[in-house]
Amino acid sequence: MAEPDAKPGQPPADAPTPEDHNALLAVRRAKLDALRADGVDPFPPAFPGVVPTADVRAAHPDLEAGAETESTYRVAGRLTQRRGQGKMAFLDLVDRSGRIQLQARLDVLGDEKMARLLDQLDLGDIIGVDGTAFVTRRGELSLRVDDYAVLAKALRPPPDAHYGLKDTETRFRRRELDLLSSEETRELFVTRAKIVSTVRRFLDERGFVEVETPVLQPLYGGAAARPFTTHFNALDRDFYLRIATELYLKRLIVGGLERVYELGKDFRNEGISYKHNPEFTMVEWYEAYADYEDMMARVEELLPLVAEAANYDGEIDFATQPYRRVGLIDVIQEATGIDVMAHPTGAQLAQAIKDAHIDIPTDDLEWPGLVDDLFSKKVEPTLIQPTFVVDYPKALSPFAKDHRDKPGLVERFEVFANGMEVGNAFTELNDPDEQRARFDAQVRLAEAGDEETTPYDEVFVQALEHGMPPTGGIGIGIDRLVLLMTGHKSIREIVLFPAMRD
RNA sequence: GCCCCUAUAGCUCAACUGGCAGAGCAGCGGACUCUUAAUCCGAAGGUUCUAGGUUCGAUUCCUAGUGGGGGCACCA
DSSP states (O other): OOOOOOOTTSOOOSSOOGGGGOHHHHHHHHHHHHHHHTTOOSSOSOOTTOOOHHHHHHHOTTOOTTOEEEEEEEEEEEEEEEEEOSSEEEEEEEETTEEEEEEEEHHHHHHHHHHIIIIIOOTTOEEEEEEEEEEOTTSOEEEEEEEEEEEEOOSSOOSOTTTOOOOHHHHHHTHHHHHHHOHHHHHHHHHHHHHHHHHHHHHHHTTOEEOOOOSEESSOOSSSOOOOEEEETTTTEEEEEOSOSHHHHHHHHHTTOOEEEEEEEEEOOOOOBTTBOSEEEEEEEEEETOOHHHHHHHHHHHHHHHHHHTTOOSSOOSSSSSOEEEEHHHHHHHHHSOOGGGSOSHHHHHHHHHHTTOOSOOTTOOHHHHHHHIIIIIIGGGOOSOEEEEEEEGGGOTTBOBOSSSTTEEEEEEEEETTEEEEEEEEBOOOHHHHHHHHHHHHHHHHTTOTTOOOOOHHHHHHHHTOOOOEEEEEEEHHHHHHHHHTOSOHHHHSSSOOOOO
């Protein structure tokens, strides 16, 4: 892409670029000037009373070919195709609800308006139309243009009407072009919105309070990840963009809100891949007097609703319940033959992995890392149908409560589908002394060189000292959920403007 | 951070072993009052991502850089 050089936030340098001389742009500029010379405002402020083109179709479901009506409609949208007939032309108008064919006739519009429509307007222009519904001889419901208005002149050509925009770089950098040329892309992001609103409605209907906690935090926490750092000038202090909402939300549970959720962006300063965007959307909710079993029940209730909202039609069965539940230790042993609890140190487990001839690197890894690797490389990809993997080793989970029956484990589950983690939940740790000990353990890991520990958060511990009821909590990655429900593989496809190098 | 692939007209893509860079669509001029990837005639349209190098000659080969894609590493 040869774009003019521009510093961020500043207009391009004023030197002419090759693009300035592009004949295609010059032609559109000339048409813009011609419109103005004719007294036509190419960018009028409004066009009231527009109805979706889908309404026109809905009102005339069964007209026969050649049928005429008296019904008039005001529609607006982008011109996408033109099939000229000299004194009569067909044009396609696309709005959010779909496409409708327009018929422009010299005998209806008269010389001036007909000429303006065909000569001064281009594909990509946005127009408003007052038209009369009829059905062509070939049977297509269309609007005969009685009058029209230029609503916005397009000074750059749209992507090819038939081939569309294929170049992935342009599709992601210039998502507006992807959207305007692809109904499929428009539908995808409408589906994403439906998924989000379904999650919100689900929680709202069950008495959860939607809250907003700080994105800019003096101390980050609630997950294992490197944060983005920024500087707060007024306080002359570095702040972090949140990596999770967990700790603030639990303080609200301490405060007595009992059921809270937050749906918003988290930021993790990590690599970009098909399943990771550095800023991503997460919903976390916390529920007093509940535990991780209750969270599983919530997930089993939510996923079918989301699948329905997204019109999911893939291989995964969200309806059949309960979902499979399997212990982390058990599922690793199933897949690899290794009982990780029987090899309680990093060295022992590394030896067991080598003895079993499993091809994952074991150098420089402590026990928790090895367990995580075994699971994520050997087990996770096999979890296609919805599965709760339950009861994690304590060392991997600084905010989860000790398992009521199984020593060394905590009450935690992650829910998987299509080989991908979708959510992570605990019976929340509410014993302040134990929480303090967990933080201390994290600090020791950090001192040993681990860059992704959770920093000690005394304010959070003191909040727990005021008493947090038994609480179940969960975080669900909205982007992962959208991938799952839409059948896409790459997070870049389902995020409007994915992170790109500048 | 490492490895592989990739960048050609507004869009989608060609170009053999190194020999004048092509097509479809869009755009431009023209014909056409029921087309729908409209059709027909005509004329245009290029810093082949950038900077070097090899060569009589580079879109093609080499080196470096930049963007993008994939993989690994990292990571949920």
